[in-house]
Amino acid sequence: MEWLAGRIMLLSGARRALVAFTAGLVAVFALPPFGIFAAPFLSFPVLVWLIDGASGNPDHGALRRSFPAFFVGWCFGFGYFLGGLWWLGNALLVEADEFAWAVPLAVVGLPAFLAIFYAFAAALARLLWSDGVGRIAALAFAFGLFEWLRSFILTGFPWNAIGYAAMPVPLMMQSAAVIGLAGVNMLAVFVFASPALIGTRKGLRTGLCLSALLVAAHFGYGFYRLNQPLPLPADPAVTIRLVQPLIDQSKKFDDSERRAIFEEHLKLTEAPAENGGKRPDVVIWPETAVPFILTENPDALIRISDVLQEGQILIAGAVRAEDAGAGQPPRYYNSIYVIDDRGQIVGASDKMHLVPFGEYLPLESLLVSAGLNAIAADMPGGFSSAATRSLLTLPGGKTLYPLICYEAIFPREIGSDALAANALLNITNDAWFGNTPGPYQHFQQAQLRSVETGLPLIRDANSGVSAIVDARGEVVTGFPFGTRGFVDTILPGKIALPMAPEEQGRNGLLLAGLIFGLAIISRVSFIFREN
Known part of the structure; x- marks a missing residue:
């Protein structure tokens, strides 16, 4: 040596x-x-x-x-x-x-x-x-x-x-x-x-x-x-369904495919529970799962209400549009919607930490004038960043702390208000990266956020890796990369941290x-x- x-x-x-x-x-x-x-x-x-x-x-x-x-x-x-x-x-x-x-x-x-x-x-x-x-x-x-x-x-x-x-x-x-x-x-x-x-x-x-x-x-x-003893599920127990639709990323930019993509998510949502089990209380769709502006498509909200049973909630990734005022183009946000069984949007949270060049363009006016667009945003200039993060409330008062895509790799993105939530929610679309090390690396980093916060993690991806992770970082159930389907499980409980963040x-x-x-x-x- x-x-x-x-x-x-x-x-x-x-x-x-x-x-x-x-x-x-x-x-x-x-x-x-x-x-x-x-x-x-x-x-x-x-x-x-x-x-x-x-x-x-x-x-x-x-x-x-x-x-x-x-x-x-x-x-x-x-x-x-x-x-x-x-x-x-x-x-x-x-x-x-x-x-x-x-x-x-x-x-x-x-x-x-x-x-x-x-x-x-x-x-x-x-x-x-x-x-x-x-x-x-x-x-x-x-x-x-x-x-x-x-x-x-x-x-x-x-x-x-x-x-x-x-x-x-x-x-x-x-x-x-x-x-x-x-x-x-x-x-x-x-x-x-x-x-x-x-x-x-x-x-x-x-x-x-x-x-x-x-x-x-x-x-x-x-x-x-x-x-140490496993944490008990929150009372009353909440059954979560993860939907992993495995949509080819290139199809999301094809207008003729948008309706079929939406229906594919609905099909997995309304499928009966395996082995005659309890229907899920909450269904999770991945990031930008809704392939159009949902608020501009009332028929889509009606379809969601047709599929959801009484008391069920859908949490879905979608693009949100906001009027920016007279003479100004709309602002677009990478968002999460909470939708009830009547097709009403009862909660929402927008992404705060955007991916440079992926979701927005630094030096936007210069680069847009040069003909460039953000890679993952099908609109000039890309997405806008939210000023604050909103917790998502489930039936019974339970709350989720939302993290969209790569926000989950930042420990500092998780504020002290997260500890009052019942779980972390990370939706993402790693189909951009194919079956490469990227999705697996992303999952490990999101997994660690559970350990740091003592909160279970609900993670839903278009193509994987989707999983329910308990408050100590152990996978309860989920999908490997490249698998289409759904999985139902009870949301694990949170645990007391040895040290606050x-x-x-x-x-x-x-x-x-x-x-x-x-x-x-x-x-x-x-x-x-x-x-």
Whole structure:
């Protein structure tokens, strides 16, 4: 191992870049659908050794000396994001005649941009670099900081944060209920990078013992939490039907298919319960399931009332239009409607956090004048963003906290009012991405929101992955990707959290302070020894 570490430290030029890129690519295999937990234990030690060798010219200032580490971090990040996000190109091929030209921007350009966060993380770590376990702490702190920044800069895109690699199954997700995703990000990097100490020996016993303790705590707490009594369903019990219609995305843009799409959803809605079971109280349709403006089609609401039985509720994804005033085009919202058995819309919530270029265009006036449209919005300029999020109320007073599509990847999207709800509701349309890693990655990230909030998750997708997840992140029932049909189940109950989301954030901040302190102490000690 010392021989290997030495060889990697001495790499230069294209070979150094290629090894860093490959290390980032290997780390992707820890993410869904692979879930190979060992992969980052190969990747991050290589990154540590590459940064060990990225010392820069000693005659230059600190910032210029950190550039080799910046480049190594960028190559690592480019491999990680290219391998983890290549499937975004599928969305542009749904309407290939209009958007195929942008495939390189999505497949290569976005990973190249996101890699900048890891480049700065590696550069910051190098500024705090020492020997032994201190440099592992420096890397963990720097990655934790820049993963946090990635969650909100330019509206944020925390997809595939490193912490998810340490949480492939519910047993390994429970730590997030104590330290949040930000805390898990830091500890994951610390543990993944610790085998690098085997190659350089300094701090080996301390680093490996500390990492082993963290892994034991991670698994131990997960085992403890999953073995607590299961939460009871809310009283009275609510039966949920998930409808997964498996509609080809290209058909949604074909006017001649819209009525057939609508009827397909209705057919699955009115189907009798399996094995003569209780009819569902609530039926869930996925994001933008209604293929037209519902309020402009009263006949469609009549059809819904014909299908729903007395007391049943339909919750459906739809586009909502709103008059913007005289002389102004309407505003459109990506919305969720609650519709009762009389065909009346009794509740609604609009999406707040839109996908840049997918649902709206940044610099809209400039790009629209250039003839561009948002990819997933069949109207000039795309959707408008809601100012507030509205909880959805079910019969009997139970409430759902709505998250539309990729809003579920943002822990900060879930406000304190969510804890008063009975469940999270995430509707999405991952058919854009085909049978690629994208839908599986999306599901894992939504799944973690249950663990962080102690709320069950109702997740409905057009093509998968649809599931009911209990308050500890375990799947109760659902569909794999690419399956058409419906499933009925009782909504699980909520559980008491060990830490409220605000406390999870404070614990993550405290953890960052401890890791930063270890890095600083090690750095100061290293400088004194060197001098």
